[in-house]
Amino acid sequence: MFDRPASGEEAIVIHILNACLDLTEALSEIAALAKTAQARVLETIVVKMAKPNPKFFLGTGKVAEIGKLISQHGVRLALVNCSLSPSQQRNLERAWQCRVVDRVGLILDIFASRAESYEGKLQVELAQLNYMATRLVRGWTHLERQKGGIGLRGPGETQLETDRRLLRARIVMLKGRLEKVRQQRDQTAKARARSRLPVIALVGYTNAGKSSLFNALTKSMAYVADQLFATLDPSLRRLWLETGCEVILVDTVGFIQDLPHQLVDAFRATLEETRQADLLLHIIDAANPTHLEQYREVRAVLAQIDADNLPVIEVYNKVDLLIDQPACIELVEGCMARVYCSAATGTGLDLLKQQILSFVHALRDMSHL
Numbered sequence: 369m370f371d372r373p374a375s376g377e378e379a380i381v382i383h384i385l386n387a388c389l390d391l392t393e394a395l396s397e398i399a400a401l402a403k404t405a406q407a408r409v410l411e412t413i414v415v416k417m418a419k420p421n422p423k424f425f426l427g428t429g430k431v432a433e434i435g436k437l438i439s440q441h442g443v444r445l446a447l448v449n450c451s452l453s454p455s456q457q458r459n460l461e462r463a464w465q466c467r468v469v470d471r472v473g474l475i476l477d478i479f480a481s482r483a484e485s486y487e488g489k490l491q492v493e494l495a496q497l498n499y500m501a502t503r504l505v506r507g508w509t510h511l512e513r514q515k516g517g518i519g520l521r522g523p524g525e526t527q528l529e530t531d532r533r534l535l536r537a538r539i540v541m542l543k544g545r546l547e548k549v550r551q552q553r554d555q556t557a558k559a560r561a562r563s564r565l566p567v568i569a570l571v572g573y574t575n576a577g578k579s580s581l582f583n584a585l586t587k588s589m590a591y592v593a594d595q596l597f598a599t600l601d602p603s604l605r606r607l608w609l610e611t612g613c614e615v616i617l618v619d620t621v622g623f624i625q626d627l628p629h630q631l632v633d634a635f636r637a638t639l640e641e642t643r644q645a646d647l648l649l650h651i652i653d654a655a656n657p658t659h660l661e662q663y664r665e666v667r668a669v670l671a672q673i674d675a676d677n678l679p680v681i682e683v684y685n686k687v688d689l690l691i692d693q694p695a696c697i698e699l700v701e702g703c704m705a706r707v708y709c710s711a712a713t714g715t716g717l718d719l720l721k722q723q724i725l726s727f728v729h730a731l732r733d734m735s736h737l
Contacts, residue, residue, distance in 0.1 A: 379407040379445040380438055382426070385416040393658040397625065398449045398471075400575075404478050410441050424463065425456045435464050447474055454503045472499060475624070487549045494542040497535055553640055566615045566728050568607070569642045571670065572651035573662035574622025577685040579603075580711035581651055582619040585721070602641050609725045618645065623669045625661075632672055643675040647727050649720075650682050654708065655689035681723055682706040688713045 381398055385391065395412060402409050415430055424431050425448070438446060444466045452460070452470040460468045469477070476496050483492045570578045582588065586605040603619040618641050632639070642648070650666065652659050670676040687693050688710040705723050709716025 377406065377408055377445075378410055378441070378443045379447050380434070380441065380443050381409050381412040381447045381449065382434060383412060383414050383449040384425075385414055390658050390661065393656075393661070394449070394625075398447070401471075401474055401478065402447055405474055405481075407445060407447065409447075410443060411437060413437070423456065424459050425450070425452055426460075431460070431463050438464050438466055445469065457503065487546070490542055490546050490549070494539065494546065497539050497542070501532075501535055501539070550640070565606075566646040566731055567618060567641075567644065568615050568647045568649060568724060569618040569620055569645035570649045570651055571620055571642055571666060571675075572622060573653065573659075573666055574624050576622065576651045576653040576656075576662070577711050578622060578651045579619055581649075581683070581685055581709075582617060584711040584714065584717060586617055604641075607721075607724075609721055609728065613725065613728060615724065615728060618642075623666050625665050632669065639673045639675075642670070643673050643678075645675075645678060646731060647724070648675070648678050648680045649724075650680050652682060652684050653686055654684035655686040659684075679727065681720070681727070683720060684708045685711055687715060 379402060381402060383395060383398055386394065391414070395414075399409060399412070413434060415426060417427060417430075421427055426434070434446070446460070446464055446466055446468045448460070448468060448470045450470060451472050452468070457468050457470060476492070476499055479492045480496065483489045570582055572578050582603065582605070586607050588603075588605050602621070605617050606614050607617045608614045620639070620642055648670075650663075652663055656662065667676060670678075682705070684694075684706065687708045693715075694708045707716055707720045707723060709720055711717075
């Protein structure tokens with residue numbers, strides 16, 4: 369088995385063609401993921417196949433073809449834009465003699481670099497350890513050797529078994545700490561409920577402009593960048609709508625196509641901020657030609673966390689990038705309203721605040737019944 373490199377900056381991307389996804393958007397997204405992970409993509413290979421190969425996922429001919437390219441470029445990292453089984457990842461690494469990272473591993477790596485809060489770091493580590501648990505034997509064959517030498521002979525436990533045991537203990541410990549964080553969140557949510565301040569959560573596809581809109585509405589300075597998952601830890605600010613009327617605005621992590629279930633599970637505590645909200649602002653990138661597909665992806669994740677039945681205002685952001693700008697507000701069946709705005713120019717923000725205010729007044733009227 370080859371020695372795994374500590375990191376790899378130059379990479380080759382292998383994208384598996386999916387009839388359900390727009391090719392241009394899918395390639396743009398994996399390129400953005402690679403850039404966010406600080407990898408420089410030398411070449412992107414699009415692979416079309418009828419069904420996955422159990423051994424390599426890819427066909428043997430394509431594996432050999434890609435192996436030649438990897439050898440020619442001298443790269444040490446291959447990014448495969450799909451989920452690989454541990455055995456498929458191991459077999460590809462043996463065939464290509466470089467490190468292979470699938471879509472789940474790539475997103476986990478990005479999340480690890482983004483987490484700053486105590487809770488966020490716990491959640492990312494838990495997701496990474498659950499991911500690694502099935503892959504210990506796949507990449508570190510030296511761990512299968514028995515301990516030996518003076519003072520190390522004894523029960524005959526292999527290093528791999530020791531690492532598995534330590535990993536399981538670490539996972540149990542992290543789950544316990546996250547449970548305490550969840551209890552603290554519940555207490556905070558109850559305190560907010562007693563204060564009678566409505567909670568408005570911003571949700572949407574990653575890079576749709578949630579943090580920019582959050583800053584524009586609350587006059588705050590949350591981190592904003594033109595990259596995927598720029599915001600990982602939730603931010604909470606007060607938003608004054610009129611005299612005597614204020615709400616709590618929550619900026620949450622962005623979603624993405626095929627968001628790994630490990631992350632949905634690990635970040636369930638953070639996503640509770642979304643599920644416990646009184647109103648969702650679903651931020652949509654109006655300038656993105658595939659915003660309908662992104663909309664469906666967000667709704668799918670909201671369904672996973674039981675937040676798909678909450679009241680929603682659809683907010684179409686970045687209208688300043690459109691040639692033909694639509695009217696600022698539109699009533700839509702199935703949601704309260706559809707607001708078109710721009711966090712960059714401020715267009716439509718006053719109308720958005722009016723819609724939030726109307727919801728707050730209706731909420732107060734309902735509470736008095």
